[in-house]
Amino acid sequence: xxxxxxxxxxxxxxxxxxxxxxxxxxxxxxxxxxxxxxxxxxxxxxxxxxxxxxxxxxxxxxxxxxxxxxxxxxxxxxxxxxxxxxxxxxxxxxxxxxxxxxxxxxxxxxxxxxxxxxxxxxxxxxxxxxxxxxxxxxxxxxxxxxxxxxxxxxxxxxxxxxxxxxxxxxxxxxxxxxxxxxxxxxxxxxxxxxxxxxxxxxxxxxxxxxxxxxxx
Numbered sequence: 001x002x003x004x005x006x007x008x009x010x011x012x013x014x015x016x017x018x019x020x021x022x023x024x025x026x027x028x029x030x031x032x033x034x035x036x037x038x039x040x041x042x043x044x045x046x047x048x049x050x051x052x053x054x055x056x057x058x059x060x061x062x063x064x065x066x067x068x069x070x071x072x073x074x075x076x077x078x079x080x081x082x083x084x085x086x087x088x089x090x091x092x093x094x095x096x097x098x099x100x101x102x103x104x105x106x107x108x109x110x111x112x113x114x115x116x117x118x119x120x121x122x123x124x125x126x127x128x129x130x131x132x133x134x135x136x137x138x139x140x141x142x143x144x145x146x147x148x149x150x151x152x153x154x155x156x157x158x159x160x161x162x163x164x165x166x167x168x169x170x171x172x173x174x175x176x177x178x179x180x181x182x183x184x185x186x187x188x189x190x191x192x193x194x195x196x197x198x199x200x201x202x203x204x205x206x207x208x209x210x211x212x213x214x215x216x
Contacts, residue, residue: 002075002079004035004038004039006079007038007075007079007080007082008078008079008080009034009035009080010080013034013035014032014033014034014050014052015032015033015034015038015080015081015082016030016031016032016081016082017030017031017032017033017047017049017081017082017083017084018030018081018082018083018084019031019047019068019083019084019086019092020083020084020085020086021085021086021087021088021099022071022072022085022086022087023087023192023193023196023197024115024117024192026098026099026117027099027101028068028086028088028092028093028098028099028100028101029092029093029099029100029101030100031047031049031060032049032050032052033048033049033050033082034050036050036057037049037050037057037058038073038082040057040059041070041073041084042070042073044059045069045070046059046060046061046067046068046069046070047059047060047067047068047070047084047086048060061089061090064090065089065090066088066089066090066091066092067088067089067090068084068086068087068088068089068092069086069087069088069089070084070085070086071085071086071087072084072085073085116182116192117192119179119182120182120185120186120191120192123136123182123183123186124186126140127140127186127187136183139180139183140183140187143187144184144187144188147180147183147184147187148184150180150183151177151180151181151184154173154176154177154180155177157173157176157177158170158173158174158177160173161173161174
C-alpha cells in the first residue's frame with residue numbers, strides 16, 4: 001500500500017479520480033481530488049472532491065444525501081490517477097441519473113457487450129410494458145407459480161448436465177437457470193444489489209472465519 005506522498009498531483013495540486021460502483025463496476029463519475037480531499041475521503045470513508053468550478057472542497061452527498069461509501073482506492077502505474085470503488089446511497093450524477101456517463105459516442109456494430117445489470121433492466125422493461133410475443137411477457141402474465149415451476153425445472157436440468165459431466169450442456173442450463181431466477185427476482189422485487197449485498201456480507205464473515213482458523 002503506497003503513501004499519499006508518492007502520488008503525482010498536477011500543477012494545480014489535483015489528481016483525477018474515477019469513481020466506480022463497487023458492485024457493478026460501472027463508471028459513475030470523473031472528479032478531482034487534492035491532497036486534503038483525499039485525506040478526508042480516507043478518514044471519513046466517504047468521497048470528498050475538490051470542485052474546480054467553485055474552488056472548494058465538496059463532500060459528495062452532503063446536501064443531497066447521496067453519499068458514496070469508499071470500498072477501496074487504487075492508483076494507476078504512473079501514480080497520477082485514481083480509481084475509487086464505492087457503494088452509493090443514491091444517484092451519482094447531479095442530473096439524478098445513476099451515472100454521469102450515459103450518452104453514447106460510439107457503438108460497435110460487430111462487438112456487443114453484455115452485463116447482468118442490462119439484462120435485469122431489460123426484464124424490468126418486459127414486466128412494465130409486456131410486449132406481445134415475448135417469452136418473458138408470457139412468464140410475467142402467468143405469474144409467480146409458473147415462474148417458480150420453470151426455476152425448478154431448470155435446476156433439474158443443471159443437475160442432469162453436471163451429473164453427465166457435460167460442460168457445454170451444464171453451461172447452457174446454468175444460463176437458463178440464471179435467466180429464470182432473474183425473472184423471479186423482478187417478479188418479487190428483489191434487485192441485483194440485494195443479492196450483491198448479501199453475498200458481500202457472507203464474504204466478510206467467511207474472511208473472518210478463515211482468519212480465526214489461521215490464528216488457532
